Amino acid sequence: MSTLRILVPVKRVIDYAVKPRVNKSQTAVEIAGVKHSMNPFDELSVEESVRLREKHTPKTVEDILAISIGPPKAADTLRTAMAMGCDRSIHVEVPEKDEMLEPLQVAKVLKEVVEKEGRNLVILGKQSIDDDSSQTGQMLAGLLGWGQACGASEVVLDGEYLKVTKEVDGGTEVVKGKLPMVVTTDLRLNEPRYASLPNIMKAKKKKLEKKKLEDFQVRAENRLKNLKVTEPPPRQGGGKVDNVDGLISKLKELGAL
Amino acid sequence: MQSLSRATLRALVRSNATRATYSSRTAPGRILSSRVLPLNATATPASREFATQSTRCYVASKEVKFTADNYPNVQRDPRFSKLTREDVDYFKSVLSSQSSIIDAQDDASELEGFNTDWVRKYRGQSQLVLKPKSAGEVSKILKYCNDRNLAVVPQGGNTGLVGGSVPVFDEIVISLAAMNSIRSFDEVSGVLVCDAGVILESADSYLRERNHIFPLDLGAKGSCHVGGNVATNAGGLRLLRYGSLHGTVLGVEAVLPDGTILHDLQTLRKNNTGFDLKQIFIGSEGTVGIITGISILCPRRSNAVNTAYFGLDSFDHVKRAFTKAKKDLGEILSAFELMDGLTQDLFHKTTGKPYPLSDRYPFHVLIETSGSNGEHDSAKLEAFLEEVMGEEIVADGTVAQDETQAQTLWRWREGLPEACAHWGGTYKYDVSIPLNDFYTLIEDCRKLFDDAGLVGGMEDDSKPVIGVVGWGHMGDSNLHLNVPVRWYDKKVEGLLEPWVYEWIEKRKGSISAEHGLGFAKRDFVQYSRDETALEIMRRVKNTFDPKGIMNPYKYIPTD
Ligand SMILES: Cc1cc2nc3c(=O)[nH]c(=O)nc-3n(C[C@H](O)[C@H](O)[C@H](O)COP(=O)(O)OP(=O)(O)OC[C@H]3O[C@@H](n4cnc5c(N)ncnc54)[C@H](O)[C@@H]3O)c2cc1C
Numbered sequence: 013m014s015t016l017r018i019l020v021p022v023k024r025v026i027d028y029a030v031k032p033r034v035n036k037s038q039t040a041v042e043i044a045g046v047k048h049s050m051n052p053f054d055e056l057s058v059e060e061s062v063r064l065r066e067k068h069t070p071k072t073v074e075d076i077l078a079i080s081i082g083p084p085k086a087a088d089t090l091r092t093a094m095a096m097g098c099d100r101s102i103h104v105e106v107p108e109k110d111e112m113l114e115p116l117q118v119a120k121v122l123k124e125v126v127e128k129e130g131r132n133l134v135i136l137g138k139q140s141i142d143d144d145s146s147q148t149g150q151m152l153a154g155l156l157g158w159g160q161a162c163g164a165s166e167v168v169l170d171g172e173y174l175k176v177t178k179e180v181d182g183g184t185e186v187v188k189g190k191l192p193m194v195v196t197t198d199l200r201l202n203e204p205r206y207a208s209l210p211n212i213m214k215a216k217k218k219k220l221e222k223k224k225l226e227d228f229q230v231r232a233e234n235r236l237k238n239l240k241v242t243e244p245p246p247r248q249g250g251g252k253v254d255n256v257d258g259l260i261s262k263l264k265e266l267g268a269l
Numbered sequence: 270m271q272s273l274s275r276a277t278l279r280a281l282v283r284s285n286a287t288r289a290t291y292s293s294r295t296a297p298g299r300i301l302s303s304r305v306l307p308l309n310a311t312a313t314p315a316s317r318e319f320a321t322q323s324t325r326c327y328v329a330s331k332e333v334k335f336t337a338d339n340y341p342n343v344q345r346d347p348r349f350s351k352l353t354r355e356d357v358d359y360f361k362s363v364l365s366s367q368s369s370i371i372d373a374q375d376d377a378s379e380l381e382g383f384n385t386d387w388v389r390k391y392r393g394q395s396q397l398v399l400k401p402k403s404a405g406e407v408s409k410i411l412k413y414c415n416d417r418n419l420a421v422v423p424q425g426g427n428t429g430l431v432g433g434s435v436p437v438f439d440e441i442v443i444s445l446a447a448m449n450s451i452r453s454f455d456e457v458s459g460v461l462v463c464d465a466g467v468i469l470e471s472a473d474s475y476l477r478e479r480n481h482i483f484p485l486d487l488g489a490k491g492s493c494h495v496g497g498n499v500a501t502n503a504g505g506l507r508l509l510r511y512g513s514l515h516g517t518v519l520g521v522e523a524v525l526p527d528g529t530i531l532h533d534l535q536t537l538r539k540n541n542t543g544f545d546l547k548q549i550f551i552g553s554e555g556t557v558g559i560i561t562g563i564s565i566l567c568p569r570r571s572n573a574v575n576t577a578y579f580g581l582d583s584f585d586h587v588k589r590a591f592t593k594a595k596k597d598l599g600e601i602l603s604a605f606e607l608m609d610g611l612t613q614d615l616f617h618k619t620t621g622k623p624y625p626l627s628d629r630y631p632f633h634v635l636i637e638t639s640g641s642n643g644e645h646d647s648a649k650l651e652a653f654l655e656e657v658m659g660e661e662i663v664a665d666g667t668v669a670q671d672e673t674q675a676q677t678l679w680r681w682r683e684g685l686p687e688a689c690a691h692w693g694g695t696y697k698y699d700v701s702i703p704l705n706d707f708y709t710l711i712e713d714c715r716k717l718f719d720d721a722g723l724v725g726g727m728e729d730d731s732k733p734v735i736g737v738v739g740w741g742h743m744g745d746s747n748l749h750l751n752v753p754v755r756w757y758d759k760k761v762e763g764l765l766e767p768w769v770y771e772w773i774e775k776r777k778g779s780i781s782a783e784h785g786l787g788f789a790k791r792d793f794v795q796y797s798r799d800e801t802a803l804e805i806m807r808r809v810k811n812t813f814d815p816k817g818i819m820n821p822y823k824y825i826p827t828d
Contacts, residue, residue, distance in 0.1 A: 029671070049672065208665060213658065
């Protein structure tokens with residue numbers, strides 16, 4: 013049985029129960045004063061890492077390291093990850109601005125951390141709900157030359173191997189790969205726990221290491237520029253009909269009958 | 270699996286949640302997947318938000334007995350006329366839309382929903398439901414009914430819990446459902462003016478878009494009307510913070526039984542010019558007139574809201590936590606809700622959701638803070654949490670890390686009426702008790718039922734009672750004693766009444782803190798109010814409704 017040293021990247025995004033609004037200049041969504049939380053897929057990664065530890069003998073998971081590349085407040089997200097069970101974290105602080113880093117830049121930072129911190133398993137969300145790029149995990153696996161299993165709905169550790177059930181269109185696919193590996197999480201993987209009060213308190217004392225983008229071999233400017241962001245056309249208000257006959261004639265009028 | 274964007278996630282959540290009524294949303298670069306996950310999806314982050322599945326459809330299969338048969342001592346008042354075809358024709362002639370009338374001759378089954386109350390304890394036999402679209406239409410209807418001696422029941426969302434919103438016999442139901450427009454909102458003063466039939470949640474969503482909040486929130490928000498809330502003087506989850514409707518409602522528009530329209534939609538906060546007439550309507554439960562519009566002062570929505578959920582070992586610990594919360598959280602404390610352990614078991618059992626904490630405790634408390642400065646609030650909350658944990662006042666707890674968790678934690682409080690209704694019905698008592706004796710009522714009541722051997726728990730189907738549970742707005746000294754049952758049983762009722770009322774009277778509490786009197790409490794009001802007060806109430810009633818056609822057989826004894 014090999015010892016796992018897990019890296020869990022987490023991202024601070026607009027809370028998914030909040031309705032994002034596009035800014036006046038239509039270049040981005042408003043972020044000031046809007047509630048932010050951990051990307052839901054990343055909650056699944058954190059939970060899965062903690063469960064791997066709980067499921068196996070004490071030494072199986074040596075250490076779970078959370079990392080976030082984000083604005084100063086991303087530190088709160090890391091505290092949440094640690095309250096859920098991560099051991100320590102790294103915060104690569106970047107200024108809060110409308111344009112976020114692209115997946116390749118993020119993957120490059122992660123690669124350096126993986127190498128420096130001797131990781132042999134990275135569990136990421138399959139996407140983050142703000143830009144929906146769905147690329148970071150794959151790029152990271154490519155940069156590292158590791159195997160990847162994306163969209164996991166079940167992860168089983170078996171000696172040197174991981175058996176991962178993946179969700180594919182209309183069914184599932186089960187793959188097996190040798191560590192080190194990159195796994196991305198899908199919705200049905202698990203149900204994340206609530207951070208308990210004692211653990212929230214403990215998380216405050218866990219180690220949170222601050223870094224800057226300059227500490228890594230990446231260029232800060234993006235390759236793509238956001239030209240325009242627009243909301244979908246507003247929904248047409250529904251009409252009311254007086255009775256069944258009215259409904260039928262309306263449906264006929266619309267060509268639905 | 271295809272890309273699952275925030276929109277898809279939300280669609281998935283929305284299709285299951287009773288709470289969320291948001292419009293679809295977007296963000297840059299978002300791939301809007303057209304595919305929605307199968308609804309039986311399990312164990313997703315979204316699934317934590319899934320609200321109770323409709324537990325009520327289970328109950329709905331059982332027939333509710335007519336109130337008239339169940340309570341033979343209440344007799345139909347012979348002064349009231351019986352509805353004729355001519356009456357219906359008249360109403361047809363004054364109502365602008367034919368969909369405003371539901372008549373037994375057209376569709377008897379559609380009348381059922383208006384005749385049966387939310388608790389499924391009371392069922393009337395009305396043959397006619399009218400849904401006027403304006404105060405003018407209400408006026409014509411009432412004037413005619415008054416002249417003809419036809420009794421009426423004003424009805425909002427029909428979520429009242431004391432049998433006040435449904436007919437006892439054949440009273441005409443006047444539903445405000447078709448009067449549902451927002452009339453105006455002033456962002457500077459925060460004054461909202463709207464029709465009585467606006468659904469509470471719609472009003473709140475409208476205000477949310479404008480960074481404000483309706484000063485009242487309660488579990489029935491998706492169905493109850495703001496007019497119904499005012500008519501019952503509903504208290505709800507945030508009274509602690511925003512105060513009672515007697516303070517926030519600034520004016521009403523109401524129609525008196527003789528057809529007079531009182532246009533008193535004041536938008537002023539201060540106005541000492543004579544009797545404050547709106548106060549008569551607040552909490553009048555449809556007995557003096559029909560409220561058709563309200564104006565209400567709405568506070569700005571707090572942008573920093575925190576929700577915490579605790580487990581505690583005894584009621585004494587709960588009291589200490591409450592004292593501390595008032596002291597340490599002060600003005601940002603917006604809710605302090607108590608739920609006993611058994612309530613959480615019922616919710617767990619009926620929804621299948623995992624308990625929020627690793628253990629189940631004898632008492633659970635839900636705390637909410639709302640403020641304008643996130644960092645300031647967090648600092649306060651953290652200091653509070655550290656103290657209550659450090660001093661072992663709370664045994665365990667959690668703080669919502671995101672909005673979804675907050676909403677899910679609230680379900681463990683807001684979903685309780687539904688959880689209790691799951692087995693068939695609930696005997697409900699909504700009382701105010703001084704905090705020292707607060708939980709003793711539940712303990713005493715539990716003993717009463719245990720001694721009588723009527724409790725079967727969740728498993729034993731041969732006994733009527735599931736258990737005796739308590740929860741409530743502890744911040745307002747308001748306790749809900751609930752006895753969920755498999756079937757309504759005279760033996761159970763006989764044990765409870767007047768026992769509960771006498772218990773309350775001895776401790777100088779109120780037999781109805783916020784749900785009102787309706788049909789259920791009419792004959793018990795003397796446990797909380799003296800004869801002089803009742804006599805003056807009768808005079809008020811007579812002044813407004815001399816013929817007694819407004820919501821008869823309810824509220825206070827008329828003689
Ligand atoms: C799940 C659930 C949770 C609840 N939680 C709370 C709570 O926390 N706090 C609380 O105080 N209550 C609570 N209630 C009960 C509460 O009284 C009602 O939900 C609500 O205030 C009633 O509004 P409604 O529109 O449904 O009125 P209805 O039930 O239709 O009517 C209630 C009474 O008001 C009268 N009425 C209604 N509309 C008008 C009008 N326009 N003009 C004149 N009279 C009218 C009716 O005749 C009736 O007597 C809860 C109910 C449920 C089902």
